[in-house]
Amino acid sequence: SSELTQDPAVSVALGQTVRITCQGDSLRSYYASWYQQKPGQAPILVIYGKNNRPSGIPDRFSGSSSGNTASLTITGTQAEDEADYYCNSRDSSATHVVFGGGTKLTVL
Amino acid sequence: EVQLVESGGGLVQPGGSLRLSCTASGFTFSSYWMYWVRQAPGKGLVWVSRINRDGSSTTYADSVKGRFTISRDNAKNTLYLQMDSLRAEDTAVYYCARGNIVVVSGSGYSYYFDQWGQGSLVTVSS
Secondary structure, three states, rough: OOOOOOOOOEEEEOOEEEEEEEHHHHOOEOOOOEEEOOOOOOOEEEEEOOOOOOOOOOOOOEEEEEOOEEEEOOOOOHHHHOEEEEEEOOOOOOOOOEEEEEEEEEEE | OEEEEEEEEEEOOOOOOOEEEEEEOOOOEEEEEEEEEEEEOOOOOEEEEOOOOOOOOEEEEOOOOOOOEEEEEOOOOOEEEEEOOOHHHHHHHEEEEEEEEEEOOOEEEEEEEEEOOOOOEEEEOO
């Protein structure tokens, strides 16, 4: 199975734009999905597919992909966006599921 | 409203067994692949197992293969995880999640989890 690599921590000033990245060989074959998790809560899906947002997710969240790297961008970051963010995909064999190690986003 | 509700967690001694359940409502349970994902205290999300729609195909992470068994009862809208030979490193919150897939025209697939339960804590300790 392959791995997905994320930066452990990222910070952003309130109202600014932040990009969280996820790297892995399997991302050349499959699109990543992205999850937000706040302390003590279950994860919630924020981006899937090429750049799809589930109902209820603000349009400041967007996704993109290039080669072996997927990115989650938050434009006009709000205080409530402070959370852990995880990327996810299949591994290259398509039989196993992999998660990135997570990125802790701090809003300054 | 779509809901996934886990139950069955608790404290168990090393080498012991526990069975988690995940009861689904608000959607056609038998139409979806289902997954278990766990999160050790202070750590990240880790996939544990998956099962197809009718229960005929299952897959496991290497760390639990041979010890955990995933199953489902579509008549009861319930997903299960039987956990045997438990180890301290299995201590985690266990989430059930609904799997989905979208085909991106001309460029591939995206597999994702669009619904999650609230989690059930399993503690393995003597």
